Amino acid sequence: MELRHLRYFVAVAEELNFTRAAARLNTAQPSFSQQIRDLEAEIGTPLLLRTKRRVELTDAGRVFLDEARLVLAQSQRAITLARRAAQMEARKLTIGFLPSAEVKIFPTMLSVMRTRLADLNPVFRSLTTAEQMEALSRREIDVGFVRLPVTDPALVWKTVLTERLAAVIPADHPLSTASAIDIRELAQTPFLRITPEQAGGLHEIVDTYLRDHQVEITPAQDVDNVITMMTLVGLGAGFALLPDYVAQLLFRNVTTRPLQKNAPNVELVMAWHRENDSPDLAAFRDLVCEVLNLPET
Numbered sequence: 001m002e003l004r005h006l007r008y009f010v011a012v013a014e015e016l017n018f019t020r021a022a023a024r025l026n027t028a029q030p031s032f033s034q035q036i037r038d039l040e041a042e043i044g045t046p047l048l049l050r051t052k053r054r055v056e057l058t059d060a061g062r063v064f065l066d067e068a069r070l071v072l073a074q075s076q077r078a079i080t081l082a083r084r085a086a087q088m089e090a091r092k093l094t095i096g097f098l099p100s101a102e103v104k105i106f107p108t109m110l111s112v113m114r115t116r117l118a119d120l121n122p123v124f125r126s127l128t129t130a131e132q133m134e135a136l137s138r139r140e141i142d143v144g145f146v147r148l149p150v151t152d153p154a155l156v157w158k159t160v161l162t163e164r165l166a167a168v169i170p171a172d173h174p175l176s177t178a179s180a181i182d183i184r185e186l187a188q189t190p191f192l193r194i195t196p197e198q199a200g201g202l203h204e205i206v207d208t209y210l211r212d213h214q215v216e217i218t219p220a221q222d223v224d225n226v227i228t229m230m231t232l233v234g235l236g237a238g239f240a241l242l243p244d245y246v247a248q249l250l251f252r253n254v255t256t257r258p259l260q261k262n263a264p265n266v267e268l269v270m271a272w273h274r275e276n277d278s279p280d281l282a283a284f285r286d287l288v289c290e291v292l293n294l295p296e297t
Contacts, residue, residue, distance in 0.1 A: 003075055005039040006068040008032055009047065013065045016055045092121045093280050096132040096144035099226050100245040100268050104161055105145070109291050116287060120280055129200030136273055142281050143272045147200030150271050158285075160292055161268040163243035165209065166256045168229070170236050173255075180258040183215050190220035190238030198224055202266060206241050209264050230254050243268075 012021035012032075022032040040047050047061035057065065097106070113122065125141060132144035137152050150157045167181045169189075175181050196203040210217055220238050223229045226249065229240050234253040243266040247256045270288060272281060289296045 001039065001042055003072065005035055005042075006072055008035045009039055010065065010068050010072065012036060012048065012055065013057055013061065018055065091119060091280055092123055093143070093278070093284055094123045094125060094141040095284075096125050096127045096135055096141040096146070098129065098132075098145055098147070098268065099126075099249065100161065100163065100243055101145035102126070103245045103248045104163075104268075105288070105292070109288060112287060112291055113284075117280070117283060120284070122284075128198040130197055132271070136271055139273055139276065142276060142278060143270060143284060145268055146271050147202055148267055148269055149201050150269065154273055154275070155271050156274045157269040157271040158289075158294070159267050160270045160288060160294060163245055163266045163268070165205065165241055165259060165263045165266055166244040166246065167259055168233050168240040168242050168246055168254060168256050170233055170239075171253045171255045173239075175257060176255050178257055180260045182260045183210065183213055186239055187215055187217060191217045192229055192232055192238040192240045193219040193222050194226070194229065194240075194242070195222040195224050202243070205264050205266055209241075213261055 007025065008021070008027070011024050012018055015021040015024065018029055018033055018036075022029040025032070036048065043060075043064070045060045046058050047064055049056040049058055113120070125135075127135060127141075127144070129146040132141065132146045133150070133152060133155070135141040136144050136155055145160070146157075148157075167175075167183070167186065169176060169181075169186075173189075175185060193199075193206070194202060221232070223232060223240075226242065226246060229242070230246070230249060230251050232238065233240055234251045241259075242256075244256065244258075250256065270285065272285070286296050288294070
């Protein structure tokens with residue numbers, strides 16, 4: 001039994017006329033009638049009573065009609081869902097990000113996306129800068145929010161956010177109420193550093209800042225992620241130097257203070273592969289620029 005047998009049967013059951021049913025399905029009547037006979041033979045009982053004047057459903061035919069309609073409806077639903085899934089896959093945009101983008105860009109951006117790019121299926125991946133660079137080069141993600149430098153010539157980037165470097169210290173630290181901290185005042189406090197492999201250009205920015213101010217600080221510990229860093233600072237294990245977005249991630253026992261003496265800027269950039277000509281990617285980039293009041297890419 002095939003779906004066409006069910007479609008033929010439903011048509012004749014609704015029309016109660018073989019000629020009209022055959023015309024409805026653009027099928028020659030002799031072939032149409034043969035398909036109904038084949039169906040009845042497979043089921044093993046008549047579904048229709050035929051006379052020269054009329055066609056009627058048998059009791060078995062009435063039961064079979066209800067079930068046939070359900071099967072056809074379910075098959076159409078399966079087709080619709082499959083097509084919808086294919087469309088969503090085709091319009092999927094994979095976005096890599098750092099916590100800075102999650103905190104300072106996405107809250108506003110996502111609400112606008114839901115309205116302006118409603119048919120787009122965004123997939124978000126929390127990745128380090130190094131992981132995003134590799135994923136962008138391999139075309140595993142469409143766009144990433146990363147720290148400079150972007151060294152792969154196949155990638156294009158645009159600065160979307162500029163932050164100040166800030167000191168992250170325990171809330172009960174003697175400097176926690178200072179309006180700004182001289183980095184030399186922390187020289188004797190253990191320094192907790194984001195692992196250089198995870199930090200992108202942040203590592204170089206911090207080293208340059210310390211060197212310019214003639215402060216020698218040897219990292220007491222390298223930490224893989226910001227949340228672990230917050231925990232360690234809160235436990236009194238040391239201090240950290242991070243972009244000021246961390247002020248929105250603080251635990252109760254952790255605070256941030258501005259740095260004196262020209263604290264450096266830390267840039268967050270939006271990067272993508274120059275050969276990725278997806279219209280959805282272009283629309284996303286333009287929307288980011290619009291939300292952040294930046295020139296369009």
